[in-house]
Amino acid sequence: MVLVLFLVRTTFRAIFVCTEIGGRAEYIFRVFRFVVIRDYAGEIPGIMIMKSFIIIAVFFCAAASASEDYCYKDVVEACKTTSKKYTTGLNCTAKYGAIDAVQADLQKYANLHLVRSFEYLLMSTHFANYEKNRPGFEKLFRGLSDDKWSNGIEVIKYIAKRGGEMNFNVVGDDLLQEAEEDRSFELYELSAIARALDNEKRFALEAHHIHSEATRKSKSFHDPEISDYLEKEHVHKDRDLVRKLAGYTTDLSALLNGPDSSLSLFLFDDYLQKQ
Incomplete structure (x- = not known):
């Protein structure tokens, strides 16, 4: 159970670092431990808990990425490759409005x-x-x-x-x-x-x-x-x-x-x- 709690804590921190509200990770982990672990640890296997939170982590990270501006997303994509051709089409312009x-x-x-x-x-x-x-x-x-x-x-x-x-x-x-x-x-x-x-x-x-x-x-x-x-x-x-x-x-x-x-x-x- 201690190992499960450690892994869950790590997962929560990863989730909220991705969504840029890392200061709330510890608080929400405590709520999770109080509500879920206390009530359901005896009924739900630890491996199922981890699978559930891995899915949640992926969902939060995807949602956070989708909400960013085009310029940021283009830069992130360009940084994933060493090819210079990906850095020429960035949408980092001064255009906005009409x-x-x-x-x-x-x-x-x-x-x-x-x-x-x-x-x-x-x-x-x-x-x-x-x-x-x-x-x-x-x-x-x-x-x-x-x-x-x-x-x-x-x-x-x-x-x-x-x-x-x-x-x-x-x-x-x-x-x-x-x-x-x-x-x-x-x-x-x-x-x-x-x-x-x-x-x-x-x-x-x-x-x-x-x-x-x-x-x-x-x-x-x-x-x-x-x-x-x-x-x-x-x-x-x-x-x-x-x-x-x-x-x-x-x-x-x-x-x-x-x-x-x-x-x-x-x-x-x-x-x-x-x-």
């Missing part, structure tokens, strides 16, 4: 920033030539170009931070289907600002779309971290920029309808240069 669901949208969003950055740069150089000579408009569109480039890089960094990867070939259908006249960047002053206003509104709506995808639009996931990132880094800035460009469009339109549009345009360009 990043897989919105990754393609974030990629399109980043690429849109980069495309608009080059377009604003072309518009800027158009106003900087000797014929136009609008340094204020040149400064405005160069600033927009720099902002779009920086924002695009930050979106790419965010995708990587959340465990995703960037694909520069993913572009929105509406961008591919833009009319030929929309690809001309030698515009007059009012038309250029109006184009920029439309672009910035689209950026705002794209951010709203990704935000809605990450906030319980689907019942299978909810990612408030993505929503918080979009709100802090893009949504509020888009609001301010849309308001500024809308004001520029309204003011310039009114000035050009005045008695001396050439002088008004010169003064407006000077105003932009001082901003």
